[in-house]
Amino acid sequence: MDADHAPARAVVVDPEGDSFLVREGERSLRVDAAGLAAVVLARRDDPRWVWDTPRVYPVLLAAGVRVGRAWDLRLARAVLRRAAGTPEAAAWPRDEWDDPALAADDGALGIDVAPTPPAAEEHRRQLSLLEGAERPGALRLLITAESAGALAAAEMRVTGLPWSASEHLRVLDGLLGPRPTAGARPARLEALVEEVRAALTAPALNPDSPVELSRALRLAGIAVASTRADDLRRVEHPVVAPLLAYKKLARLHAANGWHWLDAWVRDGRFHPDYVVSGVVTGRWATRGGGALQLPRQIRSAVVADPGWCLVVADAAQLEPRVLAGLAHDRAMATAGHGRDLYDGMVASGAVADRASAKVGMLGALYGATSGDGGRLVPRLAQRFPRALALVEQAARDGERGGTVHTLLGRGSPPPGAAHRAAIAAGGGVEADDALQRRARAAARDRGRFTRNFVVQGTAAEWALCWLADLRQRLWLLGDGELAERPQLVYFLHDEVIVHAPVALAAEVEAAVRAAARTAGRLLFGDFPIDFPLDVAVVERYSDAG
DNA sequence: CCCAAAGGCCAC
DNA sequence: AAACGTGGCCTTTGGG
Known part of the structure; x- marks a missing residue:
């Protein structure tokens, strides 16, 4: 990454109507889209382009022009708002750098909205804030990495993922039958619906309706907690096979069928x-x-x-390895050295087999307290105390209403109003059992969130x-x-x-x-x-x- | 009519 | 009774 290089010159680009204001230090220039492409092409020093990437970069890509590095003002703003040691940013009134949908006259709605500073001013403000942060180097790395991601995302959107429509059509035809007229069910789905209706003696049943399906199952004497595939699989009844087949194919048809192909592949x-x-x-x-x-x-x-x-x-x-790195857990790092991490955990004697290692590890990352995952967590804690202590600490911080941070300094959001209300109600002098239970549940929910946040966020x-x-x-x-x-x-x-x-x-x-x-x-x-x-x-x- | 919530399933 | 994290997006449902 560019962290190894000397600091780049910063060139700020601010869209204004159909043109762009390009600023470097005190100099500025107004150009149209073609002019912007020419300006970028003329630079030989690989400057850092300071801008709102999705608004500006597609214009360049349309002209076939790529840039090396960027500072995305919107992504930087979001990072700085929640970073450790940047309380000023947390207190900034919201403006269009937070949310393009915010307009200054939203202030009339009671939302605290400030006038939106121009890009160059916002950039100066962000850099000066960064100087005072607890770990400016880490935050700078996070912002430059995110900005590079924004460049890559814009490029991937233009380039697109190579997609064979003919292969997609072949799959759809093989699984669903020929494309039906608009609004109709494909032949294969229609046949499965008839099987389901017959098995449940429910001739008008719409299996897409959980309410209707639940009722039809009950009338047929089938007791299920829900109509989800997982619950249905546990039942022995002739309706189960065609119903599960229907669900699988109906999902394919709805989410990635002919309509999706028309809309998203060019x-x-x-x-x-x-x-x-x-x-x-x-x-x-x-x-x-x-x-x-x-x-x-x-x-x-x-x-x-x-x-x-x-x-x-x-x-x-990735995530367990990130946890080992975060926690400096050498035992876990060794388990993953040059081999599958879960196999290494088995070799270390922590658990009996790879499946247990995986389920236990994911249980630790997600905060499982029951089931196979929950049962295996203590075994992992014995062998890998540092790693497990780190996620436990993140959970405790969250339960107490605190925030946590990733390795590079992304902060978790503070608890929301509903959470705070539940905690407050549970702690009141008149709190009954139900309120206290709800408060504990809210605290545990929050703890599972912060527990996972540090690992998922650092993996990101x-x-x-x-x-x-x-x-x-x-x-x-x-x-x-x-x-x-x-x-x-x-x-x-x-x-x-x-x-x-x-x-x-x-x-x-x-x-x-x-x-x-x-x-x-x-x-x-x-x-x-x-x-x-x-x-x-x-x-x-x-x-x- | 639009819209949001609920139920469900897909990915990691 | 709930119970393991982050989401997107589809259909149904019911309210305004």
Whole structure:
């Protein structure tokens, strides 16, 4: 990442109507979109572009122009608001840098809204705030990594994920039958509905309605806690098989059927709309298209172009490894050294088998108190006391109403009003058993959230550093136009897909692995925790892993 | 008519 | 009775 380099010159870009105000120090220039592209192309010193990435960068990408690094003012604002040691930022009145939907006249609605400072002024304010923070270096790394993520997200949206519509259609036809007329059920679904209706003697039943389905099951003498697949699977009755088949296929039809293909795939590419840091922990979200929930059923439609391949890489057991690094738990780091972490935990004698290691570990990360996960947590705590103590401490902090921070300094939100009210009511002199129970439940909910926040959030930081470093390495691997170079086409929490010419596959794989080592060093320095990747070079996504 | 909540299932 | 985290997004349902 660019953390190793000398500080870059900062160039601020502020959109104003159809034009852009470009400022560097005291100098400023007003340009149109073509002018902006020319300004960027003319720079040979790889400056840091200070802007609201989703508003400005697509204009450049449309002109075929890429930039190396950025400072995203909106992402930086969000980080600074909740960082440790930046109380001024927490107190700033909200403005359009927090939420583009906020307009100054919202003040009339009783919301404290300030006039929105221009980009250059906002940037100065952020930098000066950073100076006074507890750990300015870590926050700067977080903001530059997030900003690089914003660049990558914009690029991935334009590039798109290679998508074979014909393969997708083949899957749909095979599982659902021919495409029905608009609004009608596909043939296969219709047949399953008839089977379900017959098995329940409910000729008009709509299985998409949980209310109707629940009633029909009850009338047929089937007792289930809910109509969820998990609960249905436990029942022995002729309706179960066709009903489960229906649910699976109805979901495919509704979420990733012909309609989705029409809406989201153009010219052989799926164009997801990522929302960088859209999740409170710093993970990405998406807006429409469901790019982060691509079901395995249709991953065969992700196909490389002729002469190109997909390099699919995911970080193995990312969150437990991040926890080992956070807690400086050498026993856990050793368990994961050069091998599957869960296998290593078995070898250490902590648990009997890999499945137990995994369930117990996830139980510890999520705060399980019952079931297999909950039962195994104490065993792990015996062998890996430091790691388990860290998540326990995060849970206690949350239960007490406090906030917690990730390794690079992202803060959790404070408890919400409903939570505070429940706690207050439970502590009142007149609190009865029910109120006290509700208060304890609210505190435990909060504890599970903060427990998971530190690990999920730090894992998101590792993934961002990985992505940012990989993006730079890929650029240096190729030459020529953007579209001719190996490029990132997909990012999913702890997994990336690079679309690359077959001839570059080995170099891309090396770059992906090198970037993972860089990310580990940036976050954990010399602490000996490694982050092995599962890498597959494939033609189709479904052939990976 | 729109909209939000509830129930459910997909991903990590 | 609840019970393990973060989400998106689909359909149904019921309220305004």
